[in-house]
Amino acid sequence: MTALGFLYPGHSAEDDYPRMEQMLGSDVRLQVVHTDIGEDAHRVDALLEMGSADRLAAGVEELRLSGAEAVVWACTSASFVFGWEGAHEQVRGLARAAGLPASSTSFAFAHALREVGAVRVAIAATYPEDVAGHFSAFLKDAGAEVVSVRGSGIITAAEVGTWGRDEVLALAREGDHADAQALLLPDTALHTAAYVREVEEAIGKPVLTANQVTVWEALRLASRRVNAPTLGSLFTKEPLVQVKG
Template identity: 80%
Template sequence: MTALGILYPGHAAEDDYPRIEQIIASDIRLPLVHTDIGEDAHRVDALLELGSAQRLAAGTEELRLSGAEAVVWACTSGSFVYGWEGAHEQVRALALAAGLPASSTSFAFAHAVAELGVRRVAVAATYPDDVTALFAAFLKDAGAEVVASTGSGAGTAAEVAAWGEEEVMALARRGDHPDAEAVLLPDTALHTAAHVADLEAALGKPVLTANQVTVWEALRLADRRVHEPALGALFTREPVVQA
């Protein structure tokens, strides 16, 4: 059995993780530990506090006891809000506190884009425009070309967690762009695990969602690969061989 630790902020769409575990139907386990979020707000100051080293470190002992082989901070906005260098420092501090290989959902998106071999992406975000712009800037620092970036103005994770398939599909369609080779839906508060294949069928291109890429990143850290069409192109393609 391979246990992959998920450090998740508060309570929103954490049920995506047992759902993904069931979809994979393998020896992969996704033990999940909740962090204290403080104020639930998609504001830069609140997100910086959400992703602080102290809040993340508080859950690491429970993850170690779960037998986790790696840990991913399952929060997009609470990682990219620190910027490219700051997000690296956040992950380094988490790895040190946990004593495990570590990453975050923001880096999961960056690595997943590279895995798919695409460059031009569209961002369909739940966030207000200023926070969405920070994610676009993070992706650009990762080497992606962001051809479109759309925010939805949702102020809290609780609001996003209440969205259903219809709202998720509308978000993806609204954020898509003819030049985009893939569409990215950040926010681990958004329920997407059951919709990835339908999203890709509707848009005709790969779709990357926050909880999907978080699990893929955890698998990558543990050097595990899973072939699962229900989780989209990211879980069916062979890795790109860099020249």
């Protein structure tokens, strides 16, 4: 049994995790601990507070007691707003507090891009444009070429959590770009686990979503590889959708 720990901000799309646990179809347990988010707002000052060291450290002991082998801060926006160096320091602090290998959803996206062999990416975000721009800057620091960024102007995770299949498909289609080798849908408040494969088939390229890459990152930290085609190209030995040059 591989036990993986996730610090998840508040309550919105956390049911993606038990769904993904079932989809992995192996001896993997996903343990979610909720953090206090403070103000629910996709606004830089609120996100910096949401991702503060004290808020993350508060959930660490419960994850340690669960037997987790690795921990991931399951939040994109409250990691990339710290910038490339700041996000590294956030993860180092989490690793020290937990005594475990640690990462965050933002770094999960960067590592997952390498896994699927994509450099040129499109971002289809739920966030306001300025917050989406911070994610674009983070990815550029990670070596990606961002060919397009689309923000949706949603302020709260609570609203994002109400989106379903139709909204996710529309976001993907509207945010894709012909030159992109992969499409990224950040925001762990967005339900995507049930739709990843359908979205990939609709746009014809690998799709990386926040909760999907977060779980993949935790498996990577635990040196586990799981073949789960329902979770898209990232979780297949042979990609469902070939990256085009």
